[in-house]
Amino acid sequence: MKQRHPKMPYVLLELKMSNHAKYVYMALLHFRSKRSKTIKVSLTKVAEVTGLKGRQLTNHINTLVQHNVIERRQNTHGSGEYGCNVYTILCDETYFAEIPWEIAYEDALSVNAKIGYCIMKRYTDLDKQDYVCYMTKRELAKKIGCSLNEVDKVKRNLKNAGLIAYERNSNKITLIYEKALVAECNEEIKQVVRSKNKVIQNENYSDAF
Amino acid sequence: MKIIRMLFKDTKCLITTSVEEIAKECKSNPDDLEVMRVLEEMARDNEIVIVPIRKEY
Numbered sequence: 150m151k152q153r154h155p156k157m158p159y160v161l162l163e164l165k166m167s168n169h170a171k172y173v174y175m176a177l178l179h180f181r182s183k184r185s186k187t188i189k190v191s192l193t194k195v196a197e198v199t200g201l202k203g204r205q206l207t208n209h210i211n212t213l214v215q216h217n218v219i220e221r222r223q224n225t226h227g228s229g230e231y232g233c234n235v236y237t238i239l240c241d242e243t244y245f246a247e248i249p250w251e252i253a254y255e256d257a258l259s260v261n262a263k264i265g266y267c268i269m270k271r272y273t274d275l276d277k278q279d280y281v282c283y284m285t286k287r288e289l290a291k292k293i294g295c296s297l298n299e300v301d302k303v304k305r306n307l308k309n310a311g312l313i314a315y316e317r318n319s320n321k322i323t324l325i326y327e328k329a330l331v332a333e334c335n336e337e338i339k340q341v342v343r344s345k346n347k348v349i350q351n352e353n354y355s356d357a358f
Numbered sequence: 359m360k361i362i363r364m365l366f367k368d369t370k371c372l373i374t375t376s377v378e379e380i381a382k383e384c385k386s387n388p389d390d391l392e393v394m395r396v397l398e399e400m401a402r403d404n405e406i407v408i409v410p411i412r413k414e415y
Contacts, residue, residue: 278395334386338396341383342406345373346366 155179155253156245157267166212168264168294173199173209174218175253175263177236189224191233198254210236246270249327258310261295265303266312268292269322278331280324360390362397363409372409 155178161171176198180190196206213219218240224232246267253263268289272282284292289300304322307313312326360377377390377397384393400406 334384334388334392335396335399337384337386338380338388338393339400341380342364342397342400344383345375346369346371 154247154250155181156242156247157271158240158242159244159246159271160241161218162246162264162267162271162292164216164218165294166216167209168260169199169201169205170209170212171264171267172260173201173206174213175248177219179254186238188236188238189233190236200256249330252312252326255310259303259306261293261299262303262306262310265289265293265300266307266324269313269324270327273324280328280331282322282324283320284322285320360394361411363411364397365407365409367404367406374411 155175157171157175157178161174164171173195176195177188177190179198180194181188192203192206196203199206201209210219210221214221218238220237220239222235222237224235226232248263248267248270252258252266255263258266269282269284272284273280286297286300289303290297293300293303295303304313304315308315312324313322314325315322361374362377363372363374365372377393380393381388381390388396397406397408401408
């Protein structure tokens with residue numbers, strides 16, 4: 150069963166804020182139920198996903214609140230005791246980059262690498278379905294908000310994890326993991342459609358008998 | 359529910375099914391758009407023909 154893929158809104162990726170804050174948003178999506186705008190989760194659980202300490206996490210959540218990406222309120226029980234936090238997504242989710250679950254919450258990848266992957270996905274041509282994006286090192290550095298050396302690290306990190314492929318002195322970056330994932334899924338759909346053809350054939354045989 | 363009728367070119371079988379039904383049978387749980395994209399690809403490869411459903415008068 151395919152897991153729900155977290156969807157990173159383009160609006161959020163374009164915002165000038167730390168990548169950790171963006172990653173906290175991604176971590177909140179971990180606990181989202183389908184398309185519901187409200188997410189009910191405790192700080193401890195978000196901290197487990199992000200690997201951040203309580204104070205840092207609160208700061209990043211505050212940043213998201215300040216930028217009107219999310220709204221936070223504390224759930225209260227009938228007895229007046231405080232419960233867990235309830236976050237409401239406020240940002241525009243019309244356009245988004247859908248990131249495979251296993252990439253979004255992979256511990257081996259750095260936060261910059263994950264956000265970098267989101268940006269690469271954002272600049273691929275979805276109509277072509279070739280999962281190729283053309284971005285220079287400078288463009289990537291600007292979009293991710295890091296130095297040129299950090300971009301090299303991000304690309305190397307993603308390449309070593311088997312997620313992207315690129316050549317030296319070339320702007321072309323292929324998201325090979327996702328390309329293979331989609332090809333696998335498409336092949337399965339084709340098999341299901343072909344199986345319908347076989348069923349009809351067998352039915353014809355049974356009619357003949 | 360999006361009903362589609364398709365003709366398999368090799369066996370000349372005409373079957374009527376729905377996009378949701380195909381999606382439900384897949385383990386990878388694809389959405390309607392992905393299924394439609396694959397069907398169009400199969401049509402492009404001359405494996406099937408998507409027959410438009412017209413109102414019968």
